[in-house]
Amino acid sequence: MVQKYKYNQIKIKNIEFMFGVFTLIVSLMIGMIAADKFQEMHETETLYPSYALTEISHLSDYNPNLKNTNGNTEIYFFNSDSAGGTVLILGGTHPNEPAGFLTACLILENLQIKRGRLIIIPRANNSAFTHNDPQEGQPQYYTIEGIKRERIFRFGSRITNSIDQWPDPEIYLHYPSGQKLAGNETRNLNRAYPGRADGNLTEQMAYGIIELINKKNVDLAFDLHEAAPEYPVVNAIVASERSQLIATEAAMELQFEDLIYSMEPSPYNFHGLSHREWQDYTQAMPILLETANPIQGRLRGKTDVSLLLTGRDPMYLKAAELGELHVPYDSAGISIEVRVGRHLSAIKTIIDVYSNIYPDKAVEIINVPDYEEIVSKGIEEYF
């Protein structure tokens, strides 16, 4: 009887052990699949620069500490044969704002340059492209069926991947102002300027961009963004003291094309922002552009690729009817064409205004569509 009991106990223990081994193998397999998916996010999509491309360098050329890190990113130079000014376009400061990234990519793949020089950084915060914001349920990828080829782009996060920069402090103290912000803002590139050569990874990226602007004598610098439709600074041009004149004139010209922009002055005492610190630490004229994107908003419903590309959301329609939004919104939504088109028209108009005011520093780019063209033909036409 006792022997039979012991035998049963050993048998149960063996079953428990074998089940333990089985569950470990299953979890290992699930872990490997998950690891593979996470690693895939580190692969950057291929970009196809236009024939006007003259040079590709890296941010690590301006801050060597970025070499072999996920903070390093490609910088595309388009030099013309005619002397003129230098314009910098930054996409992907926040990779969860796809119109900024796509605008930079679209210009990069289509432009021809007649005068001056254009520098494009499509993935300003490369590390933030390698993960998604937790608890947002946002898509990891989106597809654009371009006429040349199908393109799959990453939808990333607002901030640097915590794998690359960890841990977050309780309170983020901005360098050098000492301004206090929430701890995770320490990974926000647009709160890290002017940065430090040997600071945290995000500060290193910011420092590299400041160095690029100064070493390449950038005259006019754009930082492309999107924001939730309920956010007050949306469909806006943010300009610092130096760039306010050209931004205002451009906003008036854009109004003739029925593109309404609010003019927002760069706040003097809000540090770390591109427009504030590019004003204070470089000679460039900084411009930050915002469009309205429902997939970032708190009021949104189903969060999928369709929302990302069409901007159509019944909750936002309701919010618009209640007068809670800062942008016009109807059942047509705010499509990616509208958002990219606004950025393109604003960039082209601001460059034109700048070139008229400073003819010796003029920059002339062609073969880049404007709002009307992209809305009528679709974004697929340009990829």
Added chain:
Amino acid sequence: MLLKIIYQLILIFIILLMGYDVFKEKSAWLQLTAALALIPFVLRLLMIK
């Protein structure tokens, strides 16, 4: 760097405890739960996620 090593040592300790739990739990459901809960810790240890 030192902070990262301490962090990873803590992770190894938790992973070992959970791995031990996978074999010691009497209930199959709890064994499975422990094995699945291991995944994010292992991914973090390997600095994948």
